[in-house]
Amino acid sequence: MSGSLVCVGTGMTLGAHISPISQSHIEQADIVFSLMANGFAQKWLEGMNADVRCLQGFYQEGKNRNITYNEMVEAILSEVCNGKKVVAAFYGHPGVFACVAHRAIKKAKLDDFPASMEPGISAEDCLYADLGIDPGKTGCMHYETSQFMFYKRNIDTSAHLILWQVALAGDKSLGKFSTGKAYRQVLVDLLLEHYPRDHEVILYQAKGIAIEPMREDKILLTELVDADLLMQTTLVIPPCSVMQANEELLAKLAKIDKQEERNKNRPALTLVL
Amino acid sequence: MSKVIEVLMQMASNAEMSNTKSLAEMLSNANLTKAQELAIQTKDMDALKVATYNLPEIRCYPILLPDDKSEEVSTLINRTVANF
Structure with a gap:
């Protein structure tokens, strides 16, 4: 018998977000490996298949996540083999934001x-719905927070900036469950190069179960240092400037429009032999 | 499946449950313990955890690594190059 692997998303809210095909894969699998966000979701999954194996045991504070993730992959692949x-x-x-x-x-x-x-409804999907943000309106940039800090990125302050895994800001060890105030201060200093000190930002968390409220805490950017952050907290930074028109490009497009208009109004030529 | 999980599923997937009366009716017929029912009514997640036995412990979440230089990726690239 040949092995196979399907990775499925169960969505953010227990029972509300899973797709029929993902549920069917779970129910029909020989083995289900799981990484759920809460104990209720783990229990829910265990009710769908008799052999659900939780991968949480591989996590350990201080252990490099790269090693943890490779061990998880090995555990999954050994059963496929x-x-x-x-x-x-x-x-x-x-x-999405998971390797x-x-x-x-x-x-x-x-x-x-x-x-x-198989896709699932992600935290990003919930964020747009819960906070009423349309990423198409003025644009939206998403970064993993530490990567955003480690590398020089171009920040467009006329678009939304969304920083994921903000509780782990600046962690190079890949072994921490959260970083402290000093790390967050470095992030805030970086953001203050582009945003005013009194800029209002949002700490967001999607709801995991029906009775849990989503988190939408509005704070000032400078208050981020002392904020209560969890691993699943996302930092949403609304725009602080308006979009600037690209006059040069608009002129080029106007020229093309004019040319097309002229071509449209030109009388049709008939070739007479 | 545990009764608490069934109730949470119902609440999350049945639009009728946004109606307070329907929710109260469903909860009263769900055979939950008093503590579980109260925790759900008051939306007290911590109390519900306590009232639900054998709840698996979740320590951490899968996340993206800032520098994802996984061995698998480089192996894949090397193999692709070797095939040319």
Whole structure:
């Protein structure tokens, strides 16, 4: 029997966000590996399949996450190699701001096993709905917070800036569950190069179960240093400037418009032989 | 599946549950313990955790690494290059 792997997303809110195909994969799998956001979701998953194996045991404070994730991938792939129909279920979307599913699928494909991903409703999807943000309105940039700090990025203050995993800001060890005020101050200083001190930002968390409220705490940018941040907290920075028209490009487009208009009004020529 | 989970699923997936009366009716028929029912009514997540036995412990969340230089990716690239 040939093994296979499907990585599925269960969505953010227990019972509300899972797609029919993801649920079906979970129910029909030989083995389900899981990384859920709360104990209720883990229990819910365990009710869908008799062999659900929680991957939480691989986590350890101080242990490099790269090692943890590779161990998770190995655990998943070893059962695929044993010929099992394996499903790896992740909360939210399995391929958004999470590397285990991507790594596992790549490795399975390298070993010639069928492997695919089914999307789930992500924290990003919930954020747009809960906070009433349309990413198409003035644009929206998303960064992993530490990566945003480690590399020089171009910040467009006329678009929304969304920083994920802000509780881990500046962690180079990849082993912490949160970083402290000194790290956050570095982030705030970086942001203050582009945003005013009194700029209002939002700390957001999607709800995990029906009775849990979503988090939408509005604070000043400078208050971020002392804010209560959890691993699932996202920092949303609304625009602080208006979009500037690109006059040069608009002139080029106007020229093309004029040319097209002239071509339209030109009398049709008939070739007479 | 545990009754608490069934109730949470119902609340999350049935639009009718936004109606206070329907929710109260569902809760009273769900055979929950008094503590569980009260925790759900008052939306007290911590109390519900305490009232729900054998709840698995969730220590950490899968996240993206700032520098994702996984061995698998480089292996894939090397293999692709070797195939040319």
